[in-house]
Amino acid sequence: MIPISGKNMSTKNYIPAEDVTAVTLVGGEGSRLGPLVWSRTKAGVQFGTSRVTAAAISSAFNSGVERAVLATQYLPFSLRKFYSTIYGVECGPDRKITIISPHDTMKEDATYRGTAHAFSEALKIAGRMNPKYVLGLSGDHTYKFNFAGLFDQFYDRYDDNSFIVLTKKVKREEAHRFGIIQIKKGNTKIVSFKEKPQDHELPEGDELDASLGIYFAPTRVWQKALEIDQERARREESEQDLGKNVIPFLINRQNEFKVHAFPFSGYWQDVGEPQAYYETCKDVFLKRNPDLFGDPTWKIDGIGEPEFIGNGKPYFKGGDVKINESNVGGTVISPGTTIERSTVEDSILLGQSHNRRTNVRNYTTIRRAIVDKASDIGPNAEITSEEGVLIVTKDTRIPSGVKIRPKGDAVVASLERMAENYTNLTKYIDNLEKKGIAVQLYDPEGNEHHLEEIVTLGKALKR
Secondary structure, eight states: OOOOOSSOSOSSSSOOGGGEEEEEEOOOOOGGGGGGGSSSOGGGSEETTEETTHHHHHHHHHTTOOEEEEEOOSSOHHHHHHHHHHHGGGBSTTSSEEEEOGGGTOSSSOSOSSHHHHHHHHHHHHGGGOOSEEEEEETTEEEEOOTHHHHHHHHHHOOTTEEEEEEEEEEGGGGGGSEEEEEOTTSOBEEEEEESOOGGGOOSSSEEEEEEEEEEEEHHHHHHHHHHHHHHHHTTOOOOOIIIIIHHHHHHTTTTOEEEEEEOOSEEEEOOSHHHHHHHHHIIIIIOSSOSSSOTTSOOOOSSOEEEEOSSSOEEEESSEEEESOEEESOEEOSSEEEESOEEESOEEOOOBTTBOEEEOTTOEEESEEEOTTOEEOSSOEEEOSSSOEEEOTTOEEOTTOEEOOSSEEEEOOHHHHHHTHHHHHHHHHHHHTTTOOEEEEOTTSOEEOHHHHHHHHHHHHO
16 A cells, blocks of 8 residues: 655645646446437537536646546547547647546456546556646536635645545535535534435535535545555445545545545536536526636637627527528537528537538427437428427437427437437436426427337347
């Protein structure tokens, strides 16, 4: 094991950002996003001209951090393509962006067994850069935060045995989605941590302190904590999960580790469900609250210049977007989209994939929809929802004149595509039904189908 010294690693009272490497876990499926993750990891979902994870990674870079390691696993191709396009020769081993998969560090059993295991493997790569400190980022949320405040205050508030958890206040009814912590009164010391607690496990109060899955510590503190967790996993005492296993263990070993809270004061949103993703896109790109992509002093990686258009019912477009004689409002349009003589309102269009554009053809109406990449709609089609969010899946071709008009949430995909993804589709629908939200399923011709039918077909295809 690597010993932990009690002396400060820095002769300065602040941490130079160039001494920090960011490690980001971007390998999760994100099943709550349903059809949007059938062909990509959650972190790789299109977000205007960017990707969901880019705001988080850009927060590190804008704070002065010079390198980031991204640990991928589930369907990483689109994320790899995005960063290789952005950074070119700077996207590669030990450069500004290093993207790894389980096969890069393991010969056998090449899957991560949990977030702690993924982080441990990523740290093997990050360690080549000899960072003195590691910033662990949550890669599948959208946030803006200047970490310079943490770097500047670290040795005023903590010491180099400290493991820092960034926290924010959440409402009691939201607590089950987070790791909930308790902080010693009048202090920053964390005395308990419970990952996604049940109602009866919550402390008192209408607002509770929640972990955001963002952590910071000297590199050797990370290394020792993860080595101990691996030993515990071999004894079947840990599932190798950062929130469920590692953090609670560190809290219980306060004679060796000091686990502290640091308040997160920036913008943060969980975009783990289509409704949350839809609302966040509207906040960021239409209401510009916050103005993530319009701030020239805070660069976020993206392809195509952001354009904010209109005042009454504005829309956003970026990169290669073609709009001809159309009524567009309240909509976010990503590069590689063509809209011809149509009406598109309150929607998200994800654009191009492999040089195949998203096309909205003549005299079509789209309202309250998320249209995934390389889809072709119309002409004379109507794809609208009154209250929910309608998702048109990637590569969907909707024939001329088709009318799909559910009142609430819906998915439009070919029967084969739904059947291939029936496990994810079942999880997605079950999650929404627990909240009292029904989901309708349609094929591109506008015929409605039931989940039981899809599951039966999917199981038959697997035989």
